[in-house]
Amino acid sequence: MLEKALxxxxxxxxxxxxxxxxxxxxxxxxxxxxxxxxxxxxxxxxIASYEAEMNIVIYAESGKLILxxxxxxxxxxxxxxxxxxxxxxxxxxxxxxxxxxxxIEMGFGAGMGxxxxxxxxxxxxxxxxxxxxxxxxxxxxxx
Amino acid sequence: MDSxxxxxxxxxxxxxxxxxxxxxxGEKLLDNVKVKRAFAADLMSDVLAYVAGEKKDTILxxxxxxxxxxxxxxxxxxxxxxxxxxxxxxxxxxxLAREKNIILIWTKLIIFVVSGILYMNKIKGAKINPHxxxxxxx
Numbered sequence: 562m563l564e565k566a567l568x569x570x571x572x573x574x575x576x577x578x579x580x581x582x583x584x585x586x587x588x589x590x591x592x593x594x595x596x597x598x599x600x601x602x603x604x605x606x607x608i609a610s611y612e613a614e615m616n617i618v619i620y621a622e623s624g625k626l627i628l629x630x631x632x633x634x635x636x637x638x639x640x641x642x643x644x645x646x647x648x649x650x651x652x653x654x655x656x657x658x659x660x661x662x663x664x665i666e667m668g669f670g671a672g673m674g675x676x677x678x679x680x681x682x683x684x685x686x687x688x689x690x691x692x693x694x695x696x697x698x699x700x701x702x703x704x
Numbered sequence: 705m706d707s708x709x710x711x712x713x714x715x716x717x718x719x720x721x722x723x724x725x726x727x728x729x730g731e732k733l734l735d736n737v738k739v740k741r742a743f744a745a746d747l748m749s750d751v752l753a754y755v756a757g758e759k760k761d762t763i764l765x766x767x768x769x770x771x772x773x774x775x776x777x778x779x780x781x782x783x784x785x786x787x788x789x790x791x792x793x794x795x796x797x798x799x800l801a802r803e804k805n806i807i808l809i810w811t812k813l814i815i816f817v818v819s820g821i822l823y824m825n826k827i828k829g830a831k832i833n834p835h836x837x838x839x840x841x842x
């Protein structure tokens with residue numbers, strides 16, 4: 562039987578909204594803090610969430626972050642309606658980016674996002690459909 | 705050279721004075737927040753990938769002014785942001801910094817000079833995440 566999440570929190574993310582980009586991750590961070598999860602784990606989840614959220618802000622029309630807390634792990638799902646990722650393997654490569662110059666001027670799109678999510682999580686899975694959207698799931702184990 | 709707070713820690717107040725900075729948020733925290741490391745970048749992606757400031761003692765020095773500098777700092781527990789090059793900071797960035805209790809300091813100095821002054825005053829390079837390719841922080 563699949564284990565049930567002890568807590569689920571859903572946070573909407575708007576594509577192109579750089580002013581509020583990061584709010585969903587901020588909310589996730591606060592939930593984890595309130596639950597007394599230890600700092601290094603909060604940090605890993607926060608960084609990975611924020612990277613995933615900014616990917617939605619930069620590339621997609623709309624999306625959401627879903628936080629699920631289990632007895633032994635934290636799971637975050639970033640789901641969006643957007644262009645999808647053409648080549649996931651290439652997108653995972655450090656330094657590879659399809660971000661336009663105005664995004665780079667804002668301090669993002671350096672091709673570090675997905676690799677950084679991978680580094681900060683214990684498991685990462687990406688499903689993408691061109692012209693439809695992307696679903697990214699990462700998990701961080703609670704030890 | 706002026707004396708530095710014990711343990712090599714520098715108060716935000718001292719820091720603001722050293723770089724002739726204008727404090728735009730977190731005025732009440734100036735005496736209490738102490739730092740000892742810094743990271744300078746315009747790419748927030750790099751800040752997120754490199755900085756391992758678990759001790760909440762690291763400053764971000766940047767030329768970027770959008771609210772994402774505050775969001776990035778929030779995620780990494782960075783207590784002080786220095787915006788260099790005299791860049792005009794939008795109101796929403798200042799507002800967000802106030803909301804998040806992050807000290808935002810504006811200075812006309814360029815990043816190189818800010819870094820030089822801090823280095824001369826015993827501020828070290830940020831601790832780098834072990835999982836990124838080897839770089840020297842000092």
